[in-house]
Amino acid sequence: MIPQVMTSHRLSLLTPLALLGLLVGFAHLSYGSVAEDEDYYMQELLTREQYNQVQFLEKPVASIPDGHEHSRQNPAKKMPKGKAADSSKQTDKPTADAKSVKTANKKAEKNKKSSLKNPNSISEGDGHYNSITDECPPMGLETLKIDDFQLHASSTKRYGLGAHRGRLNIQAGIYEDDLYDGAWCAGRDDPLQWFEVDARRLTKFTGVITQGRSSLCDWVTSYKVMVSNDSHTWITLKNGSEDLIFSGNREKEIPVRNIFPAPVIGRYIRVNPRSWFNSGSICMRVEILGCPMPDPNNYYHRRNEVITTDDLDFKHHSYKEMRQLMKVVNEMCPNITRIYNIGKSHSGLKLYAIEISDNPGDHEVGEPEFRYTAGSHGNEVLGRELLLLLMQFMCLEYLAGNQRIRHLVEETRIHLLPSVNPDGYEKAFEVGSELSGWSLGRWSNDGIDIHHNFPDLNSILWEAEAKKWVPRKMFNHHVPIPAWYLSKNASVALETRALIAWMEKMPFVLGGNLQGGELVVTFPYDRTRSQGMTREHTPTPDDHVFRWLAFSYASTHRLMTDANRRVCHTEDFAKEDGTINGASWHTAAGSMNDFSYVHTNCFELSMYVGCDKFPHESELPEEWENNRESLLVFMEQVHRGIKGVVRDLQGRGIANAIISVEGIGHDIRTAADGDYWRLLNPGEYRVTARAEGYSLASKKCEVGYEIGATRCDFTIGRTNLSRIKEIMEKFNKQPIRLPVRQLQARRSRERRPLEEFCGV
Numbered sequence: 158m159i160p161q162v163m164t165s166h167r168l169s170l171l172t173p174l175a176l177l178g179l180l181v182g183f184a185h186l187s188y189g190s191v192a193e194d195e196d197y198y199m200q201e202l203l204t205r206e207q208y209n210q211v212q213f214l215e216k217p218v219a220s221i222p223d224g225h226e227h228s229r230q231n232p233a234k235k236m237p238k239g240k241a242a243d244s245s246k247q248t249d250k251p252t253a254d255a256k257s258v259k260t261a262n263k264k265a266e267k268n269k270k271s272s273l274k275n276p277n278s279i280s281e282g283d284g285h286y287n288s289i290t291d292e293c294p295p296m297g298l299e300t301l302k303i304d305d306f307q308l309h310a311s312s313t314k315r316y317g318l319g320a321h322r323g324r325l326n327i328q329a330g331i332y333e334d335d336l337y338d339g340a341w342c343a344g345r346d347d348p349l350q351w352f353e354v355d356a357r358r359l360t361k362f363t364g365v366i367t368q369g370r371s372s373l374c375d376w377v378t379s380y381k382v383m384v385s386n387d388s389h390t391w392i393t394l395k396n397g398s399e400d401l402i403f404s405g406n407r408e409k410e411i412p413v414r415n416i417f418p419a420p421v422i423g424r425y426i427r428v429n430p431r432s433w434f435n436s437g438s439i440c441m442r443v444e445i446l447g448c449p450m451p452d453p454n455n456y457y458h459r460r461n462e463v464i465t466t467d468d469l470d471f472k473h474h475s476y477k478e479m480r481q482l483m484k485v486v487n488e489m490c491p492n493i494t495r496i497y498n499i500g501k502s503h504s505g506l507k508l509y510a511i512e513i514s515d516n517p518g519d520h521e522v523g524e525p526e527f528r529y530t531a532g533s534h535g536n537e538v539l540g541r542e543l544l545l546l547l548m549q550f551m552c553l554e555y556l557a558g559n560q561r562i563r564h565l566v567e568e569t570r571i572h573l574l575p576s577v578n579p580d581g582y583e584k585a586f587e588v589g590s591e592l593s594g595w596s597l598g599r600w601s602n603d604g605i606d607i608h609h610n611f612p613d614l615n616s617i618l619w620e621a622e623a624k625k626w627v628p629r630k631m632f633n634h635h636v637p638i639p640a641w642y643l644s645k646n647a648s649v650a651l652e653t654r655a656l657i658a659w660m661e662k663m664p665f666v667l668g669g670n671l672q673g674g675e676l677v678v679t680f681p682y683d684r685t686r687s688q689g690m691t692r693e694h695t696p697t698p699d700d701h702v703f704r705w706l707a708f709s710y711a712s713t714h715r716l717m718t719d720a721n722r723r724v725c726h727t728e729d730f731a732k733e734d735g736t737i738n739g740a741s742w743h744t745a746a747g748s749m750n751d752f753s754y755v756h757t758n759c760f761e762l763s764m765y766v767g768c769d770k771f772p773h774e775s776e777l778p779e780e781w782e783n784n785r786e787s788l789l790v791f792m793e794q795v796h797r798g799i800k801g802v803v804r805d806l807q808g809r810g811i812a813n814a815i816i817s818v819e820g821i822g823h824d825i826r827t828a829a830d831g832d833y834w835r836l837l838n839p840g841e842y843r844v845t846a847r848a849e850g851y852s853l854a855s856k857k858c859e860v861g862y863e864i865g866a867t868r869c870d871f872t873i874g875r876t877n878l879s880r881i882k883e884i885m886e887k888f889n890k891q892p893i894r895l896p897v898r899q900l901q902a903r904r905s906r907e908r909r910p911l912e913e914f915c916g917v
Contacts, residue, residue, distance in 0.1 A: 292416060293363045293448035294775045295591060296356065299325040301723050301768055309353040312344030318440070323352050325412065325444035326595050326769070328674075329372040330727040337727035339371030343430070343439040351427045354445050355388070362426050364416040364446035366591050369409030375440035376406040377430040384423035393429075394421065402431055412444075412592050422450065444591060463715075463779040469549045471777040473542060475586060476506055476579050482545055483511050490552040493517060493566055500655025502580045503602035508655055510574040511548050515567045522802065522810070525795045525834045525866075526663055528572040528759075529788070530656075531671040533608040533749070535581020536598035538590070538771040539780055540671025540764075544575040546781050547788055561789070569795060572663070577652055578607055590771040595674075605650040608670065608763075609745050611657070611752035612642040615684050618755055627822075632815075633698075634824045636755050656749070664828035665759035667795040667836065669710070670749055675765035676717050677730040678707040683739030683748035695740035697754060698823040702798075702836050703762065704736065710764055710791045711735030715783040725768035739763070758825040760836055764791075798837035799858045800866040803827050803846045806874050814848035814873075834866065846871035850879035 297303045301324075310320035316336065323341030330337040343350035362384060369376025379402050383391040394401045394417060403415040426447075430439045465471075474482055487494045495517035498507040512518070520526070529547070531540030551571075554562040565571070576582055578601055585598030601607055614636040621631045638657075641647060680703035685693040697703060711717040717735030724730075730737060739750060753761035766784050769776070803814040810831020817824045818835065819842065827833040835844070839862045847853035851873040858869040875883070 293361060293420075293446045294773045295325075295366075296354070296360070296445045296447045298323075298354070298444050299327075299769050300772060300776060301725070303354065305723060307355045307357060308341075309355065310341055310343065311350045311352075314342040314344050314438070318342035320352060323441055323443050325366055325368060325442050325591070327371065327442055328595065328726040329370075339373075340369065340375065340440040340442050342370065342375065346433065346439050348429070348431055350439050351383075351429045352441055352443055353388075353425060353427045354443075356424050356426070356445075356447060356449070358452070359386075359422055359424055359450040360426075360447045361420045361422050361450060362417065362445065362447045363420050364414060365403070365426075365428060366412050366414045366444040366446070367405050367428070368412050368442040368594070369406050369434070370437075370440035371409065371442070371595070373437070373440075374409060374434060375437035376409050377433045377439060377441050378405045378407070379403065379430075379432045380405055381429040381431060382417070383427040383429060384421050385425040385427075386423050388425045391427065392421075392423075394418075405430075405432075410594050410596070412594055414446075414592060416446075463782045465778040465782050467546075467550060467781065467785075468553075469546050469781070471546070471774070471781070473538065473586065473590070473774055473777075474545060476576070476583060479541075479545060479576060480509060483509060483548070486511065486548050486552050490555060493555060494548075494552065499574065499659040501651060502578070503651050504580045506579040508574065508577065508579070508652065510572055510659075513548065513551055513566055513571040513573070514569070520570065520664065520828070520830070522830045522832045523800065524568060524570055525666040525800070526570045526572065527792055527795045528574065528663070528665050528668040529671065529792075530574040530577055530668070530749075532576040532578050532582055533652075533670060534599045534606070534672065534770075535576075535578040535583070535601075536585040536593055536596065536770055537671075537673030538582065538585060539673050539767045539769070541575045541582065542777055543671060543766060543781065543784055543788065544573045546777075547785075548573055548575075550785070565789070565792060569792065571792065572665075577656065585771060590769075590773050593771050595770070601650045601652055603650060605648065605653070607650050607652050607656075608672075608749050609747050610648075610650050610653040611747045611749055612638050612756075613684070613746045613751075614638070614755040615682060615686075615746070615751050619686060632824065633822050634755070635757070635826060638756065657752075660753060660757050660759065664832075665753075665757065666834040667706070667791075668753060668759050668761040669791055670761065670763050672763050672765045673767055673770035675725050675728070675730070676714070676722075676735065676768060677728070677742075677765045678711045678717070678736045679739040679742060679750070679763045679765070680704070680707045680736065681739060681748075681750045681754050681761070683745045683751050685740045685744040691744055692742065693740055693744070694738050696738060698821050699754075699760065699836070700738075701838055703760065705797075705838055706760065706791070706794055706836070707736035707762055708734055709794050710762070710787045713790045714766075714787045717787075754823075758834075793864055794836075795834070796864050796866050798835050798860055798866050799842070799844065799869040800832070800834045801868055801870040802830070802832045803848065803871045803873065804831055805851070806872065811848050811851065811873070814846055814851075814871075817845045817847070819843040819845070844869055846873060848873065850875055850882075852876050 298308075305321035308320040308323060310323070313319045315338075317338040318341060320341050322338055327339060329339030341352055365380075365382060367377065367380070381400055381402055382394045384394070385391045396418060401418070404413070406413050426445055428441065428443060430441065433439050470482060483496050487496050490513075493513055493515055495512040495514075496509060497512065498509050500508050502508060514521075514524075529544055531544050532538070551562055551566065555566055578598075580602040581598035581600060583598075585593040588597065599606070617639070618627075618631075618633070618636050621627050622633075627633050642649065681697050682695040684695065685691070686695045687693050711734060714735065716722050718731055720731050722731060728737075728742070739745065739748065750761045750763060753759045764787075767780055772780060803811045803816075805811055810827070810829075812827055812829045812831060814827040814831065814833070815824050816827065816833050816835055818837065825833060825835055837860050839860050841857060841859045843855060844858045845853055845855040852875070854871050854873045856869065856871070858867055860867050
């Protein structure tokens with residue numbers, strides 16, 4: 158225990174310090190702001206009397222069966238508008254001073270109950286210890302709530318391997334350098350090294366999660382944990398009279414969690430490696446589980462703290478719970494919602510989507526169709542939960558009379574597909590947010606990356622352009638899918654085939670797929686045009702439109718364009734306004750974005766909505782606030798540009814008519830009723846409509862700065878040749894096409910009687 162030190166000298170300093178603190182506080186209040194960090198040390202002095210020792214809380218203890226998450230029953234949580242879910246389906250909820258780590262599903266819980274004691278958490282004596290079941294959520298090394306100045310280390314191999322890189326799941330750059338490596342690595346390999354986190358306030362610590370280095374074979378196999386109130390005197394966690402030695406990692410990627418025998422209260426916590434991989438070095442990525450102690454006087458208020466006022470279901474949903482939640486939303490708003498599925502996953506789970514529209518189930522002429530998809534990588538869970546929150550929010554706000562939401566619903570047909578890869582999600586959900594690592598559940602059940610499983614139509618289009626086949630022999634849009642890709646033996650996921658059929662069926666205009674692990678919006682092309690290039694700016698003919706669409710999301714996100722925010726991993730996308738051309742980041746053939754643009758009318762972008770792919774449940778309210786406005790603003794962009802209907806002289810809509818914009822080498826086509834939508838930035842454009850068998854028509858169309866597409870209708874008539882063909886086909890008459898010799902013989906026979914009559 159840390160001894161209490163209350164000398165007369167310290168008492169004499171306490172009163173002046175307190176007065177100084179009050180004066181500083183009043184000075185800041187006069188300017189209407191509170192500094193985020195400057196009063197931490199002052200407040201610790203003022204409150205140290207009640208926490209002047211590292212405290213080990215006395216709790217009933219129970220054995221941990223393994224290194225995974227625990228499930229506990231909780232009171233039922235309110236569903237939207239007072240609807241409650243079955244309490245048996247709930248995951249853990251935050252309590253007054255601690256938020257539990259999210260639960261795994263029932264199958265995982267059953268396995269845990271039958272498993273042995275945790276082999277990853279041992280003492281030097283008997284090899285096991287008993288641990289509490291009450292856990293705190295992650296403090297935020299992975300989510301960046303813990304900033305770089307709160308991380309310290311005994312030594313560092315080089316700057317790129319400093320303490321600031323010792324965050325759970327942090328990734329190294331493609332080319333490792335002195336700035337962006339994938340862990341903290343000690344400058345020396347000996348048992349005196351440590352990694353330290355300053356919580357900046359008294360905190361109840363309950364556990365540690367560790368990984369090895371993301372790029373090389375370096376990891377720690379065992380470690381001790383120490384806690385302090387002043388960073389000078391340290392207490393090592395013990396099992397009885399012996400120091401606890403926790404088992405660490407056996408490879409570099411799979412996270413290992415250790416829960417303490419009892420919570421311990423302090424401000425600082427250190428991880429002290431004791432052994433490491435014999436062919437490697439001391440390298441770690443870490444997350445700390447901890448709950449801030451009660452703060453009745455609000456000493457530690459943070460100016461950037463985000464609190465949501467939306468009454469939504471902030472939790473992680475299993476597949477069954479997701480389906481139930483969609484059903485609840487549909488029952489609450491039956492007049493504007495419809496649930497349907499677009500196909501099945503590899504394991505037979507239906508891919509459910511919800512439609513939000515004032516006339517669900519029908520395409521209305523002149524009304525654009527929009528889509529959000531999420532979860533193509535099953536472990537990127539945040540996007541999935543954001544779409545579940547979005548459908549709840551839109552239903553509730555529509556019922557409350559929110560005019561912005563009502564306008565969106567009445568003027569747009571919106572489709573939300575929250576889980577493209579439910580099989581992968583269930584794998585990640587089973588182990589929980591902190592233990593799923595960087596890649597568990599990313600791929601489909603048959604090992605396919607769904608987002609990059611589409612046919613590479615870019616190469617076909619670019620080859621045709623190089624041969625100057627466009628536009629005479631081949632269109633610059635709606636490039637057909639090659640026959641080999643459609644064969645049964647092609648390596649195409651069932652989920653991908655379902656997506657393609659859905660994209661071809663619905664006349665989507667704009668779409669966004671929500672990804673995770675970064676904070677950036679990417680836009681096509683995603684594949685570099687030059688062979689062998691891993692990064693190269695590769696713009697589409699609509700590059701200016703895509704840039705605007707990407708910026709509309711990034712600029713309204715709370716963090717994406719913040720120049721002061723820390724980078725998630727290696728790239729500082731805030732310098733580029735939170736957006737980047739996909740191929741400029743890293744080349745990827747067969748992406749959903751490129752396929753959508755080249756094969757359909759839909760402009761598709763990827764939104765990477767958070768550094769943490771699978772954030773803890775307690776982070777969802779803040780992540781919702783980070784993305785809510787962006788999700789709405791991006792949907793509204795579907796009404797930017799021009800729209801209209803292409804009709805014949807009888808007023809009938811013409812399907813598959815081609816809409817061309819002068820100066821942009823990418824056309825679109827009309828839907829089944831002849832209506833179209835062409836996304837464009839503000840300006841004046843010459844637009845041409847043409848269709849097979851019809852004469853073309855052109856006109857100038859002006860796009861303004863206000864949201865709302867400019868009406869630009871066309872009426873085109875049939876060409877003379879097409880009218881003749883139509884008449885002859887109607888009456889089953891074919892044009893006379895006699896061979897030349899037959900025609901000459903016929904003329905000769907007609908000429909002979911005339912010659913005889915004239916006596917020639």
